Amino acid sequence: MRNPSSGGGSTSKTPCCSKVGIKRGPWTPEEDEILSNYIKREGEGRWRTLPKRAGLLRCGKSCRLRWMNYLRPSVKRGRIAPDEEDLILRLHRLLGNRWSLIAGRIPGRTDNEIKNYWNTHLSKKLISQGIDPRTHKPLVLNPNPNNSPEIIIAHDHAASISKPNPESHLSPGLLEETGGSSLVSGIQISDANDQLGQDQNLVVNDISNTQNWHNSDGAMTMGLQGGYVRGNEEDYIENCNEDTFSSFLDSLINDNMFVNQQQQQPTFNPLISSSSSAPTFNHAAIWEAELIRSSRHTSCDEQSELKNINHLA
DNA sequence: AACTGCATCAACCGCGCAAGG
DNA sequence: TCCTTGCGCGGTTGATGCAGT
Incomplete structure (x- = not known):
């Protein structure tokens, strides 16, 4: 998926991700099961050491992300409902790109999911309505006579x-x-x-x-x-x-x-x-x-x- | 059928903060 | 006070699927 040499917490802060032998990319059903079973048994937390304790060849951050965004029982799958969409719009207008705060107020939805939905759906929707998705204020047309019409923020x-x-x-x-x-x-x-x-x-x-x-x-x-x-x-x-x-x-x-x-x-x-x-x-x-x-x-x-x-x- | 472009979203990356030694 | 560690966040990437040609 990505170049292993390029990332994964190359700083000393997240050495777990740069270790040789750490698996990356999409999770397999087997890995999901191992992680789910372990967390159900031992609980969340101590992500850094969790992979070793659970027997996973993943970094702690990857395990946490997988659990938070996909495996948690409370995570709701499926399409964003219209009322959820409306709520996201309002919350984003109030909170900006504070996806975790927004997600915290939409039961079952994760910050990653909301962020993706915003970037792929809602921002385009707002732009099509002539609204700046970042400020929720109208986009204005640049009246520059020398150029073709240009939308500016x-x-x-x-x-x-x-x-x-x-x-x-x-x-x-x-x-x-x-x-x-x-x-x-x-x-x-x-x-x-x-x-x-x-x-x-x-x-x-x-x-x-x-x-x-x-x-x-x-x-x-x-x-x-x-x-x-x-x-x-x-x-x-x-x-x-x-x-x-x-x-x-x-x-x-x-x-x-x-x-x-x-x-x-x-x-x-x-x-x-x-x-x-x-x-x-x-x-x-x-x-x-x-x-x-x-x-x-x-x-x-x-x-x-x-x-x-x-x-x- | 093969190719291309676009949309989607899971996963990764880098950073900042807080806690603890 | 400084350093290390762990966690969480927002931004970004890239694999995948789908529609159009």
Whole structure:
């Protein structure tokens, strides 16, 4: 499948994958059975040593991946249902390419499966609808008269593809608004070329005045206006808990939210807008930071969280 | 039947984070 | 405080199957 010499954790961090004699490529039914039986007997974990203990000529990472994405009893096989697709779309708009978080809210689906489905189906679907799959905002036609029509990414895409500024005091994964317009409403579209550099300076040097955040995927843009005092941000984050966080996220993916917004904004398109009412934005900003912080520690609460979205899934 | 191009998805890769020594 | 180890994540690759010619 791949060149064995090229990879597999060539660094010291994952030496197991570079060992000679480690099998790679597709798993055989026999290997699946060995792995399944072993994990059912001994439980998950200790992936690094699991292959040796189980008698498999695989690296630990490969075993974990196979179990997580295929062999786990809870993994649901088969096509993504329309309601699941809808949920993925909403969650992606909120969370960006945080596939594990998205998968954690769709029972039986794995991050790998959702990621693949997104890349092969949903992103193309959105593009065909004139929506940037990364930002969930409308693609804009480049009015360049010299060339044939060209689709370019809307204003804030520069932020979505740039790396977090290490000097920023925002949490990793958070990026400041670098585009040319406010996105508080989530539906305001601006010229892709306007004043990018100026805004970048604004962000770096005067972040306290920046009114909008969005994450590294540009998926969730949130205003800090409307009375939110940035100095209280840390308090908010420190005092929040997983249950409240879960409730917040659930509220964001709840149908009622979109219904209400449509009532308030007749032209509102839930697929392309990242908007919400101002109070929600304030909370969203807080929770986005918390989301980043907790992104690697949500599994322990996922069961309870899943209960909260059963009505959606 | 043979070939080509495209779509799909399982699996791999490299990186970052957290925990422990 | 530093280093090592283990784990998990998102991005990417490549084998495979299918449709079209």
